[in-house]
Amino acid sequence: MRPVLPDVDALVVDAFRDGLSGATIRVAWPEDWTDRLPLVVARRVPGGSSNPLGIDVALIDVQAAATDRREASRLARVARVVLADACLKQWQGPDGYLSRFEDVTGPAEIRTGEPTAGPDLFRFQATYRVTARPI
Template identity: 45%
Template structure:
């Protein structure tokens, strides 16, 4: 039996977020026009390791939400969290595999306005597990 290629957790994360947050720009990399792209979600893998390279990958995902004010950015961050919990519970999938487990590492928090007082940002880190397709 050949070892399967593990699913792309980042791609599954983006798929789940885009399906539920239809009026929000969801990307893996901060776009050049990020300061004009609000509301915006940037979600990308920042670490993690396969639990077992034959079956499952556990990714550490950094998620940043941007919106025009603190309350809206906070709300968007909490929507993202709920979406990812649901995506793991319902096993959002593609041809390579499916999401299977959610764990919050760092809940949504705001680093403050920084250089852009007209935008608010919240950051969170989640551990998402994906299983290879059978």
């Protein structure tokens, strides 16, 4: 039987939960997001590739949000370092581990989309390529 691809979302979210203190970490925007700031939302987006050995090269969208622009910017930049370090250290979860990190875009401020940006919500977005391998 061929290896099953690891759950990349779970690996990334768990790595953020371990490495980022003081921020809520989610794979999707919670309905009560205003009560959860500062917030990091990280999830796989279309793109990337996999192979028969169960190696998954995934694109990860990371959004950092806070009530202050500087805080949101710093959170996005720290999240980048946390994810890069998790890949370097080969962060392991129940079904796989992270092994490579590459910048694709960002972090850059976004002022469009949902939730709507305003004087008390600032969001920064970045996309990273990570490799996940099965155990």
